[in-house]
Amino acid sequence: MPLSLYYYLSITAVNILMSWALYVPYRMTQLHFITIANMMISGYLAGYLVLHVHVPFVCALLIGFVVGGIIGYVVSLFIGDAPTFAVVIVGFTFIYITRTIVENLSIVGGTMGMFGLPNIGGNPVAHRWIILGILYGLVVLCGFLIYRFDHSSIGRAASAIFVDKELASSLGIDIKKLGMLVQTFSCTLAGGVGVLYGFIYKSFHLDFFGFALIGVYMTVLFVGGYSTQWGPLIAAPILYGVPLFFPPAVQSWRIVIYGVMLILVLVLKPEGFITRKSVYSIGLALSRKREKVIRS
Amino acid sequence: MKKLVIATLLVLMAVSFGFGQTNVVVSEWRVPFLNSLTGSIAAIGEFLQWGANYAADEINAAGGIAGKPVKVVPVDTALDPQKGSVEMARVVKDSLVAMGPVPEPVIMAAMPIAVENQMVSITATTSYEYASQFFPWTVSWFPPTLDRLPPLVVAWAKQFGDMKQVVQFIEPYGPWPGMADAHSKALKSLNIKEQKAIEVPTDAVTFGPLVVRALDQNPDGVILVCNAEKAAKIIKELKSRGWSKMNHILVFSSADDAQLYSTGGMDLNGVQVYNYLNLDISNPRWDKFKAEFAKAHNGNMPFSLSPNYYDALYMIKEAIEKTGVTGDPKKLKEERKKIADYIANVKGFKGLLFDWDMKDGVPTNKPTYIFEIQNGKKQLVLEVKQ
Incomplete structure (x- = not known):
């Protein structure tokens, strides 16, 4: 497989998973940026365990998921039912705190970063296939789980909270419990993805987890469509991939193009390109076609 | 016969031309x-x-x-x-x-x-x-930071016999804290007391509180390890709070770029800066x-x-x-x-x-310089050899 394709596919998978990590809590209006801090914490922890304690990668990855989940759960005890703005503030604060801790921790490289993460599977080719396998396995697994969530009673409860919290509450929905569930899920996912993110680059640097990532995931979520899981799935490869094929002269305008695109989408199609309605229409069209095929 | 001689000459020329070149494809x-x-x-x-x-x-x-x-x-x-x-x-x-x-x-x-x-x-x-x-x-x-920076800071500090206490402003970015450690090593070797470093947050926009904290420790010298714009703003704050020994301020090399001068303006007069780049050197290419x-x-x-x-x-x-x-x-x-x-x-x-050598990927003899800024221009103070 061409090396550039590997990087494109692996980073696209990371972007899909992390956009989903934002998508799930946003189903009940919570923009949970703590996920970026979770990536950082679990990533650095796994890097340290593999490099210095010689823990096998798989164990370090699992620890990454678990640590992400624990942090997400503990924080959700306090902000499980918090409004959007409060959750955003907690997320930003966590990113700052985590950055400061990492900056001052020489055992994980401090401001210099962490170098020389080993190849999983012993050689670069095996490393790439393993990383891709795990990432796309996660895409399928998480895609399935989120699909089930969206089509379950708790998914409908989340939709009710999105529309009107008070109304949802009066319908007997436990907002805090549901908030804790979605926040813990998104933090668990982010923890594991953070580990994989560092192992793609075979290094960790604080700026891998900068605020720019929030911009990327927000663009994927809002341009793709925040009301269905298909939005991020389709937007991530396009938004990340298309600029790579721009001619150099146009590449310089990449950020402007992103910005204009985001503004246009927010003004003209506030729910993003893929909406529930469009998913429903596509589903309907496909089922009619299938019906026709069966009849003929 | 004439044609044969010309042909032979042409062949010889072509062959010799070919030998003079590598087979670049x-x-x-x-x-x-x-x-x-x-x-x-x-x-x-x-x-x-x-x-x-x-x-x-x-x-x-x-x-x-x-x-x-x-x-x-x-x-x-x-x-x-x-x-x-x-x-x-x-x-x-x-x-x-x-x-x-x-x-x-x-x-x-x-x-x-x-x-x-x-x-x-x-x-x-x-x-x-x-x-x-x-x-x-x-x-x-x-060269390795711990080899190249201490001699520079020693040379800077030795200019001023009255300098007994120095404070560093450090922005936690990439190799910069490591560079600050190299400065500390130099100060220690001169028995100059290093006071509690002031951390400059990467997203800092106001510098008054940082400067007040530094001045509370009564330093005689200041080393700035932060980006150009922040270094300039800290210098302006120091000056506005009565700092007068401008050459007792040393700016590290990474902050020596356009924003230092455009933001600092005339408040930079007298400040010293270390770098590899010497504009005073003259040779036709440079x-x-x-x-x-x-x-x-x-x-x-x-x-x-x-x-x-x-x-x-x-x-x-x-x-x-x-x-x-x-x-x-x-x-x-x-x-x-x-x-x-x-x-x-x-x-x-x-x-x-200048000419230099590499040994195992590391330059061995690059000169470094200390300059003093006057009216937006750097004037050479010292050349420091490793």
Whole structure:
């Protein structure tokens, strides 16, 4: 497989998973940026365990998921039912705190970063296939789980909270419990993805987890469509991939193009390109076609 | 008979011409330069690119590399590790050698790809501590921080017998805390008391409280280890709070760029700064570079790091010519190794400002300088040898 394709596919998978990590809590209006801090914490922890304690990668990855989940759960005890703005503030604060801790921790490289993460599977080719396998396995697994969530009673409860919290509450929905569930899920996912993110680059640097990532995931979520899981799935490869094929002269305008695109989408199609309605229409069209095929 | 003589002469000329050339198979040498041409350090990326392009123009005007023209191919990584890694993955596919990436986060994401594919990519703007992680597939443009900085700080401090207590302002970015540690080592060797360092947050916008905290410790000297704009603002705050011994302020090399002067203005008068770049040196190449740079940059003189990729391209030229690299895709692996081996131990390399040697990828004899700023210009105070 061409090396550039590997990087494109692996980073696209990371972007899909992390956009989903934002998508799930946003189903009940919570923009949970703590996920970026979770990536950082679990990533650095796994890097340290593999490099210095010689823990096998798989164990370090699992620890990454678990640590992400624990942090997400503990924080959700306090902000499980918090409004959007409060959750955003907690997320930003966590990113700052985590950055400061990492900056001052020489055992994980401090401001210099962490170098020389080993190849999983012993050689670069095996490393790439393993990383891709795990990432796309996660895409399928998480895609399935989120699909089930969206089509379950708790998914409908989340939709009710999105529309009107008070109304949802009066319908007997436990907002805090549901908030804790979605926040813990998104933090668990982010923890594991953070580990994989560092192992793609075979290094960790604080700026891998900068605020720019929030911009990327927000663009994927809002341009793709925040009301269905298909939005991020389709937007991530396009938004990340298309600029790579721009001619150099146009590449310089990449950020402007992103910005204009985001503004246009927010003004003209506030729910993003893929909406529930469009998913429903596509589903309907496909089922009619299938019906026709069966009849003929 | 006459025709035979002419034909023989022509054949001899052709043969001798052929012997004088290596069997270069490329019609043009293409050197990708992974640079941050957009994003928050695009201004720095611009002048790094300018230096590389200028070198290419100069080389081409003088006959190219081994008789073939060279083209520096700009590859924008946009300060984005994600983009940097994909671009490097593309570059390593068939490039003989590359330059960049810039800066550290992109270096860390992209350089492992160059190492895995055994291709040299010269990271000429980062510190030894980063570059050395990727040896032998890059070289360091600077000696180890703990070797090169202490003599500079010692030389600065020795100018002032009254200096007994020094405080450092440190921005926690990449190699900068490590550079501050090297300053501390120098102060310790002189028995100068180092007071509690003041951390400059990366997103700091006001500097009054930081300066008050520093002045509370009654320092006699200040070392600034933060970006140019912040350094200038701290100096302005210090001055507005009564600091008068301006030469007791030392600005580290990474802050010596345009924003220091545009933000600091006349408040910088007397402040000292250390750097490799000496505008006072005069030689025909450097004088021409300065003139052309000024023409292209609204009259500004070259900023810190401006000549780095100019020199990097000349180093690649020398490596190709001295090792007989042909650019033949079939010999890609072997020729990449030749370049790596050559540049790691190049001797008497004719840089834009001075000649230097490399030993195992580390420069051994680059001079460094301490300047004093007066009316927006740097005046040489000391040359410091390692």
